[in-house]
Amino acid sequence: MTHKKVLVADRIAKEGIDVLRDKGYDVDVKLDLTEDELAAQIAPYDAIVVRSATPVTRRVIEAAENLKIIGRAGVGVDTIDLDAATERGVIVCNAPTSNIMSAAEHTMALMLACARQLPQANASMHEGKWERSKFLGKELYEKTLAIFGLGRIGGLVAERARAFGMKIIGHDPYCSPERADQLGVELFERVEDVLARADFITVHLPKTPETIGMFGPEEFAAMKDGVVLINAARGGIYNVKSLSDFVAAGKIFAAGIDMFEEEPCTGSPLHEFDNVLLTPHLGASTHEAQVRAGVQIAEYVSSGLEGSIVPTALNMTLVPPEMMDAVGPYVPACQMMGRILAQILGCIPKTLRVEAAGTIANADASILVAGALDGILAYRRAGSVTPVNVESVAVRHGIKVDTASIADADEYASAVKVVADGVEVGATLFGSMQRPRIMSLLDYKIDIAPAKQSLVFEYVDAPGRIGAIGTLLGNEGVNITTMQIGTKPSEKTALVYMNVEGSVNDQLLEKLSSTLDFKNVWSFSL
Numbered sequence: 285m286t287h288k289k290v291l292v293a294d295r296i297a298k299e300g301i302d303v304l305r306d307k308g309y310d311v312d313v314k315l316d317l318t319e320d321e322l323a324a325q326i327a328p329y330d331a332i333v334v335r336s337a338t339p340v341t342r343r344v345i346e347a348a349e350n351l352k353i354i355g356r357a358g359v360g361v362d363t364i365d366l367d368a369a370t371e372r373g374v375i376v377c378n379a380p381t382s383n384i385m386s387a388a389e390h391t392m393a394l395m396l397a398c399a400r401q402l403p404q405a406n407a408s409m410h411e412g413k414w415e416r417s418k419f420l421g422k423e424l425y426e427k428t429l430a431i432f433g434l435g436r437i438g439g440l441v442a443e444r445a446r447a448f449g450m451k452i453i454g455h456d457p458y459c460s461p462e463r464a465d466q467l468g469v470e471l472f473e474r475v476e477d478v479l480a481r482a483d484f485i486t487v488h489l490p491k492t493p494e495t496i497g498m499f500g501p502e503e504f505a506a507m508k509d510g511v512v513l514i515n516a517a518r519g520g521i522y523n524v525k526s527l528s529d530f531v532a533a534g535k536i537f538a539a540g541i542d543m544f545e546e547e548p549c550t551g552s553p554l555h556e557f558d559n560v561l562l563t564p565h566l567g568a569s570t571h572e573a574q575v576r577a578g579v580q581i582a583e584y585v586s587s588g589l590e591g592s593i594v595p596t597a598l599n600m601t602l603v604p605p606e607m608m609d610a611v612g613p614y615v616p617a618c619q620m621m622g623r624i625l626a627q628i629l630g631c632i633p634k635t636l637r638v639e640a641a642g643t644i645a646n647a648d649a650s651i652l653v654a655g656a657l658d659g660i661l662a663y664r665r666a667g668s669v670t671p672v673n674v675e676s677v678a679v680r681h682g683i684k685v686d687t688a689s690i691a692d693a694d695e696y697a698s699a700v701k702v703v704a705d706g707v708e709v710g711a712t713l714f715g716s717m718q719r720p721r722i723m724s725l726l727d728y729k730i731d732i733a734p735a736k737q738s739l740v741f742e743y744v745d746a747p748g749r750i751g752a753i754g755t756l757l758g759n760e761g762v763n764i765t766t767m768q769i770g771t772k773p774s775e776k777t778a779l780v781y782m783n784v785e786g787s788v789n790d791q792l793l794e795k796l797s798s799t800l801d802f803k804n805v806w807s808f809s810l
């Protein structure tokens with residue numbers, strides 16, 4: 285009998301490797317492979333386990349003929365090409381709670397070390413000096429700590445900082461007021477309001493296009509003189525060049541940096557300063573975190589290889605066969621509807637209702653809710669929403685969820701409707717590939733297979749509107765590939781859903797809105 289093969293490409297705890305071997309897998313540990321070497325050797329493996337040192341690139345994934353699952357023994361998956369994995373049907377999962385306590389404790393260690401100048405004092409002692417007056421520090425007590433990103437690690441840091449008597453403020457557009465209250469954090473909507481108030485600032489954000497470079501010259505200038513800055517999240521959230529300029533100018537008392545844009549990092553402008561405490565990505569480097577990460581990822585990888593639920597799958601939700609048969613094909617449709625609602629609402633909704641109708645009316649709706657919530661939160665979260673974490677994710681974001689079973693799906697065999705803060709979208713599946721098709725939007729009846737990019741217009745119905753939209757888009761080089769019109773005769777309004785190709789930007793949307801008198805115009809990227 286041939287055994288499934290697992291490649292462990294980064295250092296993980298022996299306990300994790302033991303779990304994989306005990307389950308009967310052939311486990312090879314090959315460390316420090318280059319991309320070329322990994323691409324050349326990956327073909328026979330069913331699974332690969334990595335940390336942050338070994339990127340799993342598109343090239344590696346495309347060379348992986350048997351790969352079913354990529355396991356990240358830790359939190360961040362920014363070194364894994366999620367799109368390439370999803371395209372190839374390869375599950376990507378992580379161990380998102382394994383090292384958060386260690387990362388939070390490392391953050392506190394950096395804060396205290398910065399505040400009391402411990403590295404400088406230690407270096408001075410090792411040089412045989414006794415310089416008591418040189419190292420005058422700051423207390424944490426009664427200082428204001430600003431936390432950017434109030435997720436798992438940000439929350440743990442808030443709890444710990446409270447024990448030091450700090451006042452805690454924060455910014456996280458996706459954190460509910462209830463969670464902020466629970467954590468004792470005063471939330472601010474605007475970044476600049478937080479910057480001006482903080483004595484200490486720590487970031488616990490994922491690496492996204494929004495967060496990379498989130499702190500540049502303007503933000504540093506808006507901070508208090510003598511601020512202490514910590515980054516144990518991802519390199520580049522503080523722009524390194526401008527951070528070093530502000531350290532050089534004496535604006536910043538100290539900085540504690542655990543993460544770098546390029547790793548390994550053995551030289552940077554920050555290396556010049558004694559009051560910048562640098563650690564080589566050590567947030568998760570504790571015995572306890574490594575055992576947890578190794579064992580958890582081994583269990584999840586095994587679940588994936590055996591076809592069971594992988595609770596932390598980031599790019600797909602695996603469900604048991606009986607559930608999958610009934611509602612599984614609706615998961616992508618629910619994710620798509622969630623993404624549409626997120627783009628209409630522009631914020632996380634307070635209420636979410638999922639109605640399953642027709643032949644799926646009596647199936648377990650948790651997977652549909654998970655799909656819808658996953659879509660709504662898709663742009664913001666590091667993790668995915670699955671039936672396993674759906675309840676806690678909803679509570680964490682302050683979303684009240686309810687579900688309904690409707691026996692009759694009108695002219696369809698089955699359908700799902702998702703309503704967020706009163707905004708409705710419905711979909712059914714069509715064809716042998718069971719592709720999602722939107723059948724209603726904002727209670728307008730339509731019937732369209734959504735493309736990657738679409739424009740939606742709601743307006744008071746009158747002759748010539750579609751022609752005018754078409755002419756304007758044509759003039760701007762935007763091609764309409766399909767469209768559907770829905771009307772509400774009683775309100776004398778209409779909605780047109782257009783799949784489009786070409787460059788749709790804010791200027792074009794503004795031009796459309798100002799030239800033609802619409803009730804609403806939306807651009808969706810799916």
Ligand SMILES: NC(=O)c1ccc[n+]([C@@H]2O[C@H](COP(=O)([O-])OP(=O)(O)OC[C@H]3O[C@@H](n4cnc5c(N)ncnc54)[C@H](O)[C@@H]3O)[C@@H](O)[C@H]2O)c1
Nearest residue numbers: 360387433434435436437456458488489490516517567568
């Ligand atoms: N130093 C280490 O070794 C180490 C260890 C573990 C995790 N990490 C990193 O720490 C970071 C946080 O991890 P986590 O597990 O707490 O993640 P998380 O997903 O639980 O929390 C991230 C939070 O950031 C918020 N957020 C997203 N975009 C935002 C924005 N533009 N502005 C404000 N808030 C925003 C999200 O709403 C969320 O609450 C990640 O980058 C992770 O990779 C580092």
Ligand SMILES: O=C(O)[C@H](O)COP(=O)(O)O
Nearest residue numbers: 335336337358359360568
């Ligand atoms: O995202 C993470 O889990 C941390 O950054 C730790 O990364 P590591 O496993 O490479 O130490």
